[in-house]
Amino acid sequence: xxxxxxxxxxxxNTEALKNAVNITKTFEGPLxxxxxxxxxxxxxxxxxxxAYLIKDVxxxxxxxxxxxxxxxxxxxxxxxxxxxxxxVFSESFNELKRQLTKEPSEHKAFEYDQIVSFGELxxxxxxxxxxxxxxxxxxxxxxxxxxxTSNHYQNARVDWLKTKxxxxxxxITRFKQNSSLACIVTQGFIGHTNTGMTTTLGREGSDFxxxxxxxxxxxxxxxxxxxxxxLLNADPKEFDGPLKIDKISYKEAIELSYFGASVIHPKTxxxxxxxxxxxxxxxxxxxxxxxxxxxxxxxxxxxQPSYIYNKNQLLISISPKDFxxxxxDHISEIFNLFSKNGLKVHLMQNSALNFxxxxxxxxAMLKNLIEELSENFNVKYNENVDLLTxxxxxxxxxxxxxxxxxxxxxxxxxxxxxxxxx
Ligand code: ASP
Ligand code: MG
Numbered sequence: 486x487x488x489x490x491x492x493x494x495x496x497x498n499t500e501a502l503k504n505a506v507n508i509t510k511t512f513e514g515p516l517x518x519x520x521x522x523x524x525x526x527x528x529x530x531x532x533x534x535x536a537y538l539i540k541d542v543x544x545x546x547x548x549x550x551x552x553x554x555x556x557x558x559x560x561x562x563x564x565x566x567x568x569x570x571x572x573v574f575s576e577s578f579n580e581l582k583r584q585l586t587k588e589p590s591e592h593k594a595f596e597y598d599q600i601v602s603f604g605e606l607x608x609x610x611x612x613x614x615x616x617x618x619x620x621x622x623x624x625x626x627x628x629x630x631x632x633x634t635s636n637h638y639q640n641a642r643v644d645w646l647k648t649k650x651x652x653x654x655x656x657i658t659r660f661k662q663n664s665s666l667a668c669i670v671t672q673g674f675i676g677h678t679n680t681g682m683t684t685t686l687g688r689e690g691s692d693f694x695x696x697x698x699x700x701x702x703x704x705x706x707x708x709x710x711x712x713x714x715x716l717l718n719a720d721p722k723e724f725d726g727p728l729k730i731d732k733i734s735y736k737e738a739i740e741l742s743y744f745g746a747s748v749i750h751p752k753t754x755x756x757x758x759x760x761x762x763x764x765x766x767x768x769x770x771x772x773x774x775x776x777x778x779x780x781x782x783x784x785x786x787x788x789q790p791s792y793i794y795n796k797n798q799l800l801i802s803i804s805p806k807d808f809x810x811x812x813x814d815h816i817s818e819i820f821n822l823f824s825k826n827g828l829k830v831h832l833m834q835n836s837a838l839n840f841x842x843x844x845x846x847x848x849a850m851l852k853n854l855i856e857e858l859s860e861n862f863n864v865k866y867n868e869n870v871d872l873l874t875x876x877x878x879x880x881x882x883x884x885x886x887x888x889x890x891x892x893x894x895x896x897x898x899x900x901x902x903x904x905x906x907x
Pocket of ligand 2: 492493521522527689
């Protein structure tokens with residue numbers, strides 16, 4: 486069994502949909518295909534939710550109209566056998582409309598999940614129709630009956646064992662009963678509670694859905710189809726000529742994402758690592774190219790450096806007012822205040838009299854944090870420093886565009902070199 490994930494960009498218009506169908510057809514199956522909402526649909530559904538909560542009737546109508554036209558347009562475009570798809574879509578759309586005529590409850594996160602989940606339902610409906618038109622034997626499956634979660638709306642936690650049993654009943658059994666079935670199409674991002682209410686797993690949660698299903702299916706591999714050639718060793722928006730990483734371990738990928746690289750979320754990697762299921766990141770624009778494989782072997786991890794660049798960081802230096810040494814009790818007091826004020830530490834450095842952190846936090850909380858720290862400490866801070874992390878730095882080249890900056894802190898471990906710059 487192989488699991489695919491097609492994200493919003495890979496199914497954003499008719500051409501993209503056809504391309505995704507063609508990719509699917511080059512695989513023998515059995516395939517389980519996870520699809521997320523098409524194009525920017527989730528953003529529009531979030532607008533719809535916001536308008537609904539403040540009873541902005543015009544806003545609700547406007548966004549609904551936009552969503553209807555976009556999806557109905559795609560259905561009309563993909564072929565002429567789509568009456569069935571049209572009917573199911575209209576019915577689903579009307580169900581959303583009916584929900585929106587009700588008075589919104591106080592529970593905003595609950596309302597969010599009931600509304601925003603429609604994007605994935607429509608995307609999978611349309612994608613499975615496109616597959617059927619291309620003579621692929623596929624079935625549409627409702628993730629609201631397969632992925633079991635807690636009732637933490639907007640950020641639901643997975644009930645792994647229950648999900649495994651449901652996946653067995655609803656996916657594995659189907660393939661067993663029907664040997665000509667090539668693929669099952671289902672939604673990313675959404676699940677259900679034990680009372681059948683719809684939940685979501687958090688923005689960008691479809692990769693995670695693919696990993697959950699792969700874990701439950703004991704899949705052979707997972708493919709995530711993207712608009713980039715694979716994982717890159719630097720952000721192309723910041724640096725020229727980033728290189729593709731061909732092969733990387735789960736462990737190293739988790740480290741990179743910890744240091745702030747927008748690779749695959751650790752939440753997605755963990756279940757795959759547990760069952761040793763390789764994850765391939767491939768380009769849907771150039772599906773023949775090799776992409777990146779994330780797997781357990783660590784032997785290639787040090788092949789090339791990766792550059793992670795975090796801008797607009799906060800650098801805080803703290804020293805006790807009474808000139809005492811920085812000791813455990815100070816540090817615990819400082820960290821209590823950090824956690825209370827939502828500060829996320831990226832790097833720490835201390836000496837006898839001084840403790841510095843490079844960190845991230847919401848601007849609105851900064852004043853409060855500085856006030857609270859200032860009761861017992863002298864505090865200096867700088868709001869606009871950069872943090873450059875170079876992982877596997879052995880053959881690194883210091884980025885040209887950062888050479889003119891001042892180095893405020895430099896830290897080196899065996900695998901990581903870090904600079905705080907301004
Ligand atoms: N459609 C959802 C989002 O945009 C989930 C996903 O794309 O992974 O956040
Ligand atoms: Mg999306």
